[in-house]
Amino acid sequence: MPPEAVEAMIGFEERYGGLWYPLLNSNGMEHGLDGEATIHLGIDGWTFRGILDGDRTWPVDILPDQRTAMTLAGRTRIVNSSVLQRLEAHAQVLQVRNWPHATFAVATEPGQEPTVIGDGLPALDVEATGPADRWWVGSGTAMHLELHVWWGGEDIWIARCFAERAGNLAATVDALRHAVTGGAWRDEDWCGLCTHVVQPAHVCLPDAGKQSGRPRRNNPPR
Structure with a gap:
């Protein structure tokens, strides 16, 4: 070796x-x-x-x-891209996970990343962004694309939008939807941050707290 x-x-x-x-x-x-x-x-x-x-x-x-x-x-x-980038991405999750947020999914061809046009998005957090994570963070808002499934007929990326004030969340979601041009948007019925089932386009609020729920979906055979 x-x-x-x-x-x-x-x-x-x-x-x-x-x-x-x-x-x-x-x-x-x-x-x-x-x-x-x-x-x-x-x-x-x-x-x-x-x-x-x-x-x-x-x-x-x-x-x-x-x-x-x-x-x-x-x-x-x-x-x-590095262990440090992994830590920075996780730090971003912990910083905004209790903000009001909405969860979606984006499907791409196997091995392909979503194409994102940066216009209208907050600044890209370069330190937290890597091959399976993309973070855009602004004043009171954040957007996250995270690779969730890569072993099937298509790759599934989880898209999360956060806003410190719930009234700003709709605009944040619209901005990300317009920015992602490569990939098919899908409704997502599971919030991995709150660990509960949600209705399509549902807004999770901080006081909802954690609820007991099913295990993470799409777990592959080991």
């Missing part, structure tokens, strides 16, 4: 080993080498297991250049 892969593994453990935080549920994101440290050769190069994604309850692989990859239903996808 190449020395740079071993160095990357040691550097990851020194910087992120022991880091743990919850995101959408109580399982949390667990960082660190677990058990016997092993480096694997995959389709994207040498990788090692460094993160356990508590929301998907599945491991995340780290490449020597700090990109991350996840394999579900036998399909590997690069999901973050």
Whole structure:
């Protein structure tokens, strides 16, 4: 195995080993080498297991250049441009998750990202944006595209719009709908932030709180 892969593994453990935080549920994101440290050769190069994604309850692989990859239903996808970008994206979720929000879905061809025209959107949060996350954040508003399914006949991206004031949410949704030109918009009946079933285009309000609900939909066979 190449020395740079071993160095990357040691550097990851020194910087992120022991880091743990919850995101959408109580399982949390667990960082660190677990058990016997092993480096694997995959389709994207040498990788090692460094993160356990508590929301998907599945491991995340780290490449020597700090990109991350996840394999579900036998399909590997690069999901973050770096571990730090992953942390920034999660920090954005935690910052706005209790704002009024609406959830939709966008379907694209396998391996394709939604085409987005930036006019009319808040500034792109470059630090939080990667291969499976796009964040636009402005004063009191935020928009998020997140890759959710990539192992079927089409890719499914979850689109979320946030507004600090509920009265501004409709305009935020309209702006994102007009900006996304590549992909088919779909109604989404599950809010992963509130973990409950919602009606199409339903607005989730902060005081709705968490409700017990079904497991995350579209979980693939492992």
